[in-house]
Amino acid sequence: MIEMDKITKIYDMGEEEVRALNGINLSIQEGEFISITGASGSGKSTLMNIIGCLDKPTGGSYRLDGSEVAELGDRELADIRGRKIGFIFQGFNLLPTLTALENVALPLVYQGVGGSGERKQRAKEALEQVGLGDRMRHLPSQLSGGQQQRVAIARALVTKPSIILADEPTGNLDSKTGAELLELFTKLNKQGHTLILITHELNIARHAKRRIRIMDGRIVSDKGVGA
Amino acid sequence: MFSAIFKMALTSLKNRKMRTFLAMLGVVIGVTSVTALIAIGQGAAGDITSRINSMGTNLIVFSAMQDADKIRQDDIDALKSSGPFLDIIPIIQGQVNAESGSRSVRTSLEGVTPEHAEVRQLNVTSGRFIRSIDVEQRLRVCVVGTELATELFGNTDVVGRQVQIEGLPFLIVGILEGKGQSLMGSQDNRVLIPMTYAQTITGSKTSSTWYASASSEAEVNNAVSMIESMLKKRVGEDNYNVYSQSEMLKMAGDVTGIMTAMLGGIAAISLLVGGIGIMNIMLVSVVERTREIGIRKAIGARRAHILLQFLAESVLITVIGGLVGMALGALLSALMGSILGVSSSFSVGTAGLALGFSMAIGLIFGLYPAAKASRMMPVEALRYE
Numbered sequence: 001m002i003e004m005d006k007i008t009k010i011y012d013m014g015e016e017e018v019r020a021l022n023g024i025n026l027s028i029q030e031g032e033f034i035s036i037t038g039a040s041g042s043g044k045s046t047l048m049n050i051i052g053c054l055d056k057p058t059g060g061s062y063r064l065d066g067s068e069v070a071e072l073g074d075r076e077l078a079d080i081r082g083r084k085i086g087f088i089f090q091g092f093n094l095l096p097t098l099t100a101l102e103n104v105a106l107p108l109v110y111q112g113v114g115g116s117g118e119r120k121q122r123a124k125e126a127l128e129q130v131g132l133g134d135r136m137r138h139l140p141s142q143l144s145g146g147q148q149q150r151v152a153i154a155r156a157l158v159t160k161p162s163i164i165l166a167d168e169p170t171g172n173l174d175s176k177t178g179a180e181l182l183e184l185f186t187k188l189n190k191q192g193h194t195l196i197l198i199t200h201e202l203n204i205a206r207h208a209k210r211r212i213r214i215m216d217g218r219i220v221s222d223k224g225v226g227a
Numbered sequence: 228m229f230s231a232i233f234k235m236a237l238t239s240l241k242n243r244k245m246r247t248f249l250a251m252l253g254v255v256i257g258v259t260s261v262t263a264l265i266a267i268g269q270g271a272a273g274d275i276t277s278r279i280n281s282m283g284t285n286l287i288v289f290s291a292m293q294d295a296d297k298i299r300q301d302d303i304d305a306l307k308s309s310g311p312f313l314d315i316i317p318i319i320q321g322q323v324n325a326e327s328g329s330r331s332v333r334t335s336l337e338g339v340t341p342e343h344a345e346v347r348q349l350n351v352t353s354g355r356f357i358r359s360i361d362v363e364q365r366l367r368v369c370v371v372g373t374e375l376a377t378e379l380f381g382n383t384d385v386v387g388r389q390v391q392i393e394g395l396p397f398l399i400v401g402i403l404e405g406k407g408q409s410l411m412g413s414q415d416n417r418v419l420i421p422m423t424y425a426q427t428i429t430g431s432k433t434s435s436t437w438y439a440s441a442s443s444e445a446e447v448n449n450a451v452s453m454i455e456s457m458l459k460k461r462v463g464e465d466n467y468n469v470y471s472q473s474e475m476l477k478m479a480g481d482v483t484g485i486m487t488a489m490l491g492g493i494a495a496i497s498l499l500v501g502g503i504g505i506m507n508i509m510l511v512s513v514v515e516r517t518r519e520i521g522i523r524k525a526i527g528a529r530r531a532h533i534l535l536q537f538l539a540e541s542v543l544i545t546v547i548g549g550l551v552g553m554a555l556g557a558l559l560s561a562l563m564g565s566i567l568g569v570s571s572s573f574s575v576g577t578a579g580l581a582l583g584f585s586m587a588i589g590l591i592f593g594l595y596p597a598a599k600a601s602r603m604m605p606v607e608a609l610r611y612e
Contacts, residue, residue, distance in 0.1 A: 081605075087525050098238075116230075
């Protein structure tokens, strides 16, 4: 479903240019559980932004479900982010003024899902799926870090995306909560979701079936393909 | 989807109450002043129009600016007998002191004949009007307006009492029907006496102003041109004025129209300032909420969704502010009307216009910040701390 061919990303920093990605070739099939690791500055976050259509590559070809992303307009990209991809960020990125339920229902608003009743029902189901059925009316500030991240996961799941992209999802959590979250990821993968986990912690990356390492904008190892 | 985005805009305004209130204040002040000033302007125009209307549709007023004594009674009689006139009457006016006991009032005196009652539509509510015999015999009788009566005697039940006009005693024989206030002052502070006696009191032997009534509305133009040719012959070109009622209406309409437009225009500037205030606040808001915009885009918001949300916020501010301003404007115009003594006409049309205008302000001044928000790159917006 994801095919990347010689993807580059160059940031123009005035006098010098920074090659964040330097020829990435990557193919990902449906149902995989992948970790992408690398030191900070290795380009792994840039890669995630490009996979998630938040950013565009400078060169190379990226086909998502057969369509060339570079050729898509702003509106199609927004729809891809809404329907095909679910994001989970390190800093949770919940809207502070909305309740857990409203945060989870928000992607459905942008997808044009019918009435608010249907949106609430689906958001409720997603929150129950991550074990937060009893915290729906709480604001993010009234939830613990682990609970906020679960809300963020529910928000990523609510649109039933084909790919879930998680950028350092355990980075702001203690190790016990992190472990619980990894269990949840494993469960989601067993249910058929494609998971791409970006992290710099190797013991978290271990949980993934396929493990990719990035250094200086290049893939230096790719273990467990097809496992 | 629209209602959901609208609801989000409303929530976002509620979460920033102080800021929303201040942004709204500019619009409230602007719409209040536009609504109130236009209501006052239109009310004043209505006063003037109805005053002119009350003079009758057949009325023609003409006057000589110089050499009024060259116009002789013969000329007037000739017009009357050959033209389409019901009547042509001279009018003598002046300011006099009217006294009763220790009270003294400055008032306007008019010398009249019985014909004035019909030509100028002057009615008495009690007693009688000036009669022919009063004019012929130069009797010291008078008809007073209600305001003058009240100021001199404390009430309007004054038929049969005496009033001193410039030191001469006059018998009050009638009370004029009240005409109310106008921008040009009270029409009820006046005293009418026989034409023949007015010449003595004001010291002017001849009149320089005449009221003519045409035999029908259709004859007004014809009558005007006959009067003009007589005046041209007697006092020369450019030395006279002739107004028919329709011309007076048109003139008054022009003047009050300009006045209303000026008042509205000045008030509209404050609305513009309010709009700029909204733009300023929305621009700050967009920068502050960069991360929120990034999050929304990451979970699938299109440009149009972001644009719509920010536009909805600015339009909501102006519409709510506009509604509050309309209510305040209606109150203020009623208040100002009663203090200034003019009628104010708060019209639904004006209110609708003000509301539409404030919505347009919200759209115009909200568009730039909203477009700025919608064009943000998601990855850069997400990086914003």
